[in-house]
Amino acid sequence: MSTRDMPNRAWAELALLGCIWGGSFLSVRIALDEIPVATSVGYRVALAALVLWLYVALRRLPVPRDPRIWGALFVMGVLNNVVPFSLMAWGQLHIATGLTSILNAGTSVFGILAAAIFLADERLTLRRAVGVGLGFLGVATAIGLDDLTRFDPRSLAQLAVVGGTISYALAGVWARTRLHGLAPQVAAAGMLTGSTLVMVPAAIWLDGVVVPTAPDTIVAIGYYAIIATALAYLLYFRVLAMAGSGNTALCTLLVAPVAILLGTWVRHETLAPATYAGFALLALGLAVLDGRVLRPWRRTASRTP
Numbered sequence: 631m632s633t634r635d636m637p638n639r640a641w642a643e644l645a646l647l648g649c650i651w652g653g654s655f656l657s658v659r660i661a662l663d664e665i666p667v668a669t670s671v672g673y674r675v676a677l678a679a680l681v682l683w684l685y686v687a688l689r690r691l692p693v694p695r696d697p698r699i700w701g702a703l704f705v706m707g708v709l710n711n712v713v714p715f716s717l718m719a720w721g722q723l724h725i726a727t728g729l730t731s732i733l734n735a736g737t738s739v740f741g742i743l744a745a746a747i748f749l750a751d752e753r754l755t756l757r758r759a760v761g762v763g764l765g766f767l768g769v770a771t772a773i774g775l776d777d778l779t780r781f782d783p784r785s786l787a788q789l790a791v792v793g794g795t796i797s798y799a800l801a802g803v804w805a806r807t808r809l810h811g812l813a814p815q816v817a818a819a820g821m822l823t824g825s826t827l828v829m830v831p832a833a834i835w836l837d838g839v840v841v842p843t844a845p846d847t848i849v850a851i852g853y854y855a856i857i858a859t860a861l862a863y864l865l866y867f868r869v870l871a872m873a874g875s876g877n878t879a880l881c882t883l884l885v886a887p888v889a890i891l892l893g894t895w896v897r898h899e900t901l902a903p904a905t906y907a908g909f910a911l912l913a914l915g916l917a918v919l920d921g922r923v924l925r926p927w928r929r930t931a932s933r934t935p
Contacts, residue, residue, distance in 0.1 A: 640872040647865050648881045652888025654858035655727045655734075656896055657850040658719055664847040667723070669840045671715045672826070672833035674855045675707070679822035681860035682815065691813050700820065702808040707824030710801035714794035716829075721794070724787035726899040731889030732772050732909045733791040735882045738916055739765030740799035748803045757918060764915030772908025814870075818863045883913050 661670050686693065694700065722730050739762050745752035754762070773788045809817050833840075842848050869881075886909055893899040 637872065640869060643865060643869050643872070644881055645884060647862060647869055648884025649888050650858050650862050650865070651881070652731065652885045653892060654854045654862075655722070655731045655889040656892040657854040657858065659722045659727050659893075659897065660850040661842070661847050661854070662719060662723060664844050665840050665842055665851075666833075666837040667716060667719045668829065668833040668836045670719055670851070671712070672829040673851045674715060674859055675711050675822050675825035675829050677851070677855035678859035678863075679819060679826050681856055682819035682822060682863065685860075685864065686816055686819050689815070691816050693816060694812065694820070699809075699812070700824075702804070703817065703820035704824035704827070706801055706804055706809060706817075707821045707826075708828060709797050709804055710821060711825035712828050713797040714801075715825075717790040717794040717797070721787035721791040724784050725791070726901055727893035727897065728886070728890035728899060728901050729772065729788070729905055730791050731886040732905060732912065733769060733788060734795060735886050735909070735912055735916070736765055736769045736792065737795040737798045738882055739769070739912070740796050741802045744796075744799040744803050745806075749806065761915045761918035764918060765912050766915075768908045768910070768912030768915055770908070771911055772905050774902070774904055814867045815864065818867075822859075883916060 658670060661673075665673075718730060718734065742752075742758055743754070743762055746754035746758070769792065773785075773792075805817070812820075842851060890901065
């Protein structure tokens with residue numbers, strides 16, 4: 631489905647999803663002012679899993695019984711939640727919310743590369759190679775190559791966020807090879823259950839039992855766990871069904887501007903000009919990967935005698 635074929639409802643829900651996920655970066659950062667990283671992730675996955683299982687029960691969706699499927703869901707929870715949520719939350723302690731969201735947009739680039747490496751039917755075409763190259767250049771520009779040579783907390787935090795995007799990419803490959811055939815809502819609930827089994831004990835071991843008391847923290851946890859994780863998954867699958875995977879991937883380009891604006895407005899964060907240049911290169915890379923930006927040129931070239 632092309633962007634021209636997308637119904638208005640799909641566009642509206644895609645924009646809503648971008649705003650929801652854009653707000654998740656700010657809410658995580660607000661919560662980290664009071665609670666540690668492991669605890670923040672524990673609350674996120676546990677509350678989201680609870681909400682999604684309530685949805686599954688209300689819809690009476692079939693639940694898998696094969697232990698191998700539950701093992702695959704556990705690994706998916708580690709790759710898609712435990713590792714990236716933890717790395718990105720820690721990274722946000724040292725870098726701006728907007729920069730975190732920009733680096734997070736590189737997930738699509740790493741996803742294409744991971745698929746080309748591990749999946750036989752996802753070869754790296756010339757167009758995809760150009761898009762991946764532009765995306766890598768955008769990520770490097772946003773980070774700032776000079777910063778990486780210093781290895782201070784800021785540069786390590788940026789590398790941590792990039793590590794989270796790589797984990798997301800590997801999770802996509804894992805889901806395609808091990809979780810096909812499951813209802814996506816059940817897969818999301820099972821994945822978050824696996825994440826909960828890891829993060830809640832880890833949070834208690836690392837941080838003790840931490841109960842937030844500040845109203846801002848409680849609201850932030852509720853937002854990123856219930857709205858930006860559980861409900862966002864349900865909305866994501868609706869948009870995916872209406873718009874297709876290619877169009878849904880455009881959401882990554884909507885998330886970063888929302889996160890940047892919220893970080894500037896609420897926390898008075900500022901980003902270097904190179905960061906915006908990096909996002910522009912990353913956006914161009916994602917557009918090339920999507921392929922539609924090249925279609926008018928191809929049609930013109932095909933008509934040229």
